[in-house]
Amino acid sequence: MKSGTLFIIATPIGNLEDMTFRAVRILKEVDLVAAEDTRHSRKLLTHFGISRPLTSYYDHNQNFKGNYLLERLQAGDSVALISDAGTPCISDPGYQLVRDAVAAGITVVPVPGPSAAITALSAAGLPTDSFVFAGFLPNRAGKRREKLSSLAGEQRVMVFYESPNRLLATLADMLELFGPRESVVARELTKIYEEFVRGPLPVVIAGFEGRQIKGEVVILVAPADTPDAPPIVAVSDMLRRCLAEGVSLKDAVKRVSLETGQSRSAVYDEAVRLKGESR
Ligand code: SAM
Numbered sequence: 001m002k003s004g005t006l007f008i009i010a011t012p013i014g015n016l017e018d019m020t021f022r023a024v025r026i027l028k029e030v031d032l033v034a035a036e037d038t039r040h041s042r043k044l045l046t047h048f049g050i051s052r053p054l055t056s057y058y059d060h061n062q063n064f065k066g067n068y069l070l071e072r073l074q075a076g077d078s079v080a081l082i083s084d085a086g087t088p089c090i091s092d093p094g095y096q097l098v099r100d101a102v103a104a105g106i107t108v109v110p111v112p113g114p115s116a117a118i119t120a121l122s123a124a125g126l127p128t129d130s131f132v133f134a135g136f137l138p139n140r141a142g143k144r145r146e147k148l149s150s151l152a153g154e155q156r157v158m159v160f161y162e163s164p165n166r167l168l169a170t171l172a173d174m175l176e177l178f179g180p181r182e183s184v185v186a187r188e189l190t191k192i193y194e195e196f197v198r199g200p201l202p203v204v205i206a207g208f209e210g211r212q213i214k215g216e217v218v219i220l221v222a223p224a225d226t227p228d229a230p231p232i233v234a235v236s237d238m239l240r241r242c243l244a245e246g247v248s249l250k251d252a253v254k255r256v257s258l259e260t261g262q263s264r265s266a267v268y269d270e271a272v273r274l275k276g277e278s279r
Contacts, residue, residue: 001074001075001076002076003073003074003076003104003105003106003107004031004072004073004074004075004076004077004078004079004106005073005078005079005106005107005108005109006069006073006078006079006080006081006097006098006101006106006107006108006109007026007030007078007079007080007081007109007110007111008081008087008088008089008094008098008108008109008110008111009023009026009027009080009081009082009088009111009113010023010086010087010088010111010112010113010114010115011023011041011044011082011083011085011086011113011114012044012085012086012113012114012190013085013086013114013115013116013119013189013190013216014085014188014189014190014191014216015190015191016044016047018113018114018190019044019048019113020111020112020113022111023111023113024048024050026080026111027045027048027050027052027080027082028049028050028052029078030052030078030079030080031052031053031072031077031078031079032052032053032054032055032069032072032077032078032079032080033045033050033052033053033054033055033079033080033081033082034054034055034056034057034065034069034079034080034081034082034097035054035055035056035057035081035082035083035084036056036057036058036082036083036084036092036093037056037058037084038054038055038056040084041054041082041084042054044082052080055068055069057069057081057093057094057097058093059093062093062096062097063096066096066097066100069097070097070100070101070104070106073101073104073106074104074106080111081094081097085114085116086113086114086115086116087112087113087114087115090115090117090133091135091136091161114190116161116186116189116216116218117133117159117161117218119186119189119190119218120159120184120186120189120218120220121157121159121220123186123196124157124184124186124196124198124220125184125198126157126182126184126220126222127157127222127223128157130156130157131156131157131158131159132151132154132156132157132158132159133159134147134151134158134159134160135160135161136160136161136162137160137162137170139166141169141173144170144173145173145177148173148174148177148178149177151178152177152178152224153224154223154224155223155224155225156223157220157221157222157223158220158221159218159219159220160218160219160220160221161217161218161219162217162218162219163217164187164213164214164215164216164217165213167185167208167213167217167219168205168208168209168213170219171183171185171201171204171205171208171219172205172263172264174201174219174221175201175202175205175261175263176263176264176265176266178201178221178224179201179261180200180201180202180261181200181201181221181222181223181224182198182199182200182221182222183198183199183200183201183204183219183220183221183222184196184197184198184204184219184220185197185204185207185208185217185218185219185220186217186218186220187213187215187216187217187218188214188215188216189216189218191215193214193215200261201221201261202257202258202259202261203258205258206258235256235262235266235267235270236270236274238255238256238259239252239253239256239267239270239271239274240274242255242256243271243274243275249271249275252271253267253268253271256271
């Protein structure tokens with residue numbers, strides 16, 4: 001018996017008008033749709049008048065569900081894999097299924113469409129000739145900083161996925177470990193509140209500080225060849241000036257860190273040293 005085909009189908013990352021004609025046609029034709037979250041995907045399919053059977057395929061059931069999907073494919077059924085948004089397998093489940101299907105000699109057909117990484121990159125205004133998709137950073141601060149340190153010498157634009165509640169902490173770590181590089185945060189792509197905040201990391205951080213950050217975000221950071229942050233001498237001079245003007249230590253550290261791109265902790269240490277000197 002001839003095996004069926006596994007279709008890997010991209011779906012919109014916010015704006016339903018980004019669904020492709022081909023995605024709709026194939027989803028209407030397959031025997032089974034495997035989705036990360038069936039309730040979420042049912043709404044999408046209903047919107048496009050698609051009523052094929054749906055089954056779940058997500059991180060925690062992919063072992064046993066993968067076997068079931070492979071059996072269906074081997075029995076000649078066609079299966080479409082979709083994720084909650086964007087392209088399956090890109091920081092989403094699917095890789096293992098594709099790998100197993102390929103190993104089993106099943107034809108795998110990609111049906112391209114939106115992906116937040118490429119969408120962000122296309123309008124970021126950073127070099128696009130080569131880039132690294134770094135996906136999600138580890139949740140824990142220590143591991144995240146370790147990963148970022150390992151990327152400090154990267155010569156290509158880096159693209160990260162991040163949750164809005166970790167955005168500022170991650171940007172602060174990037175500033176400390178990368179310096180004040182050119183960067184872009186793309187938020188709520190293709191949706192009503194789509195926003196791009198561009199500039200050196202200190203400027204992008206200032207663009208989000210004090211705000212409640214909602215929605216989904218992609219962070220892009222330029223390669224290591226941006227000009228070096230001013231040396232600590234410049235930091236000392238600026239701190240001296242601020243403190244002489246009567247600016248509080250906390251505000252001086254914040255201001256100088258933003259303007260020079262030096263980490264807050266480095267500026268703070270220098271401020272404490274200066275205070276000690278003046279006693
Ligand atoms: N497979 C998806 C793709 O192709 O882009 C990515 C799925 S991943 C689980 C979700 C992450 O993608 C979000 O945390 C965010 O970093 C990014 N993302 C997805 N949709 C987005 C959007 N509309 N605007 C900005 N970032 C988005």
